[in-house]
Amino acid sequence: MTARISGYGSLVAIAAAAMLAACATGTTSSRGAVAQTGGVVATTQVKPFFVRDGFVAPEAVRYDPDQDVYFVGNWGPGAASATDNNGYISRMKPDGQIETMKFIAGGANGVVLHAPRGMYIVGDTLWVADADAVRGFDRKTGAKLASVDFSSIDRGFLNDVAADATGTIYVTDTGRNKLYKVQGGPTLVVADSGLGAPNGITWDAGNKRFIIVPFGGSHSLRAWVPGTTTLTDITTSTGAKWDGVEVLSGGRILASSQADSSIHIFNGATGHAIIHTQGGPADIAVDTKRNRVAVPVVALNHVEIYDLPR
Numbered sequence: 001m002t003a004r005i006s007g008y009g010s011l012v013a014i015a016a017a018a019m020l021a022a023c024a025t026g027t028t029s030s031r032g033a034v035a036q037t038g039g040v041v042a043t044t045q046v047k048p049f050f051v052r053d054g055f056v057a058p059e060a061v062r063y064d065p066d067q068d069v070y071f072v073g074n075w076g077p078g079a080a081s082a083t084d085n086n087g088y089i090s091r092m093k094p095d096g097q098i099e100t101m102k103f104i105a106g107g108a109n110g111v112v113l114h115a116p117r118g119m120y121i122v123g124d125t126l127w128v129a130d131a132d133a134v135r136g137f138d139r140k141t142g143a144k145l146a147s148v149d150f151s152s153i154d155r156g157f158l159n160d161v162a163a164d165a166t167g168t169i170y171v172t173d174t175g176r177n178k179l180y181k182v183q184g185g186p187t188l189v190v191a192d193s194g195l196g197a198p199n200g201i202t203w204d205a206g207n208k209r210f211i212i213v214p215f216g217g218s219h220s221l222r223a224w225v226p227g228t229t230t231l232t233d234i235t236t237s238t239g240a241k242w243d244g245v246e247v248l249s250g251g252r253i254l255a256s257s258q259a260d261s262s263i264h265i266f267n268g269a270t271g272h273a274i275i276h277t278q279g280g281p282a283d284i285a286v287d288t289k290r291n292r293v294a295v296p297v298v299a300l301n302h303v304e305i306y307d308l309p310r
Contacts, residue, residue, distance in 0.1 A: 046275055046306065049292060052096040053302035060160075060244070060283035061294040061303060062119035062126070064139055068094060070285065070294055071126060071139075072303055073116035076106070080115045081157065083131050087113040089142075094287060096305070104142045111137075111144050118160030118200065118244075118283050122167045127182075129158045134171050134182045148182050160244075160283060162201045162210060164226050172198040174215055179224070190224065193217070194231050200245035200255065200283060213242035213255050221245070221255060221266065235266050239273075244284035246293075254293065254308075256281035263293060263306070275306050 057075035064071065069091050076086040085106035091099040104126075106113035114131040121127070125146070126139040132155070136146035150158060156175015161182070163169045169182040170189070174197045179190040196217025204211050209223045212231070219240050220233040241258035248254055253266040258280045262273035279297035286293055286308070295304040 048278075048295075048304040048306050050096045050305050051278070051302050052092060052098075052305070053300070054098070054101075055090065055296075055301050055303065057115075057298050057301065058090075058282070058296040058303055059298050060116065060118050061285035061296050062121060063285045063287050063294065064121060064126075065288055067140065068289065069099065070094065070287070070303075071103070071119055072296065073119055073128065073283075075115040075298070078115075080117075081131055083114045085112055085114055087115045087130070089113070089116055089119075089126075089128070089137075092303070094290060104137050109143070112147070117158065118162075118171075120161045120163055120169065122163045122169065127161050127163070127169050129161045129171050131158065134158065134161060134169065148185060150180075150186050153186055159198070160200045162203050164203055164210070165205065165208065168226070170201065170210065170226075172201050172212065174199050179212070189226075190229055190231070192229070192231065195222070199243050202245050202247055204247045204251070204253075206247075206251050211245050211247060211253060213245045215241055215243065215258070221253060234269065235271055236269050237264070237266070237271050239264050239271070243280075243282050246284060246286045248286065248308075254284065254286065256284045256295065258282075263295065265309075274309060277304055 055074050058072050060073040062071045072090040074088050078084050088102045088105035090101050091103040117129040119128050125136045128135050132151040134148045156173050159172045159174045161171045171180050177193050177195045181187040181189050196214025198212050199215040200213045202211050209225045212222050219237050221235040222231045223234045239257040242255050244256040246254045255264050261277050263275040264271045264273050277295050279300040281295045284295050291308045293306050
């Protein structure tokens, strides 16, 4: 596998200064991804801060602020639904250097990992959705810690995981319009066509709710409060085929759309695309120390890193 890292640091610095000036004067300027004129925000073409390739079908990224490292989940060769035990998770530094390509790998050290999807960190455990299970690994050593088996249930496509304030993990099933609680064995908590083939999920701590994005069905992002069985539409949008979702400061929501290969931002009910990616964006991660978003592109075998507008 080859590796490519492309940097645009100087361009970003110049554009950032221009963006600040525009905010102060109300004039038109661009910071790569965003042009702002009198409060109207439009998407422009933007180069990523860097692109890191050499992965094999990378579907998800998770940023660990404590270790200042990106975890990149790779499906590996073969079908994403196959239980072939050839998936792996890489550790990538914020500058794009690979610390360990196969930090956690199916078939090594007693690990079973077929095709890792969404990831979430609770304490020292990196929770990972897989083809037939949700697995837990030590985020520092990579050692296996837990495995909750879903192989006996009528699952479709286990996709993304997130935890609430108590550390309870939930996983979406895109293929069956279901949401499960993980700990203690798979427990169905929502089964509703209104989930719209649920893909990404994340915890919104400020509002004590989960944000769930639909890959199919409605275009709206939805909220779900643990203990309830109802969903609430929280956005109006023309976006579709949503994949990853993260909550930013101030309650803003960042979501990736496979339909238009873009990253969208929502401030309240309305949103707009701020970044056009080089391919279909999968499960994104936010680098909270550098205000960047990491975008895995399965078909291109790479991860794109972009600066976010402030």
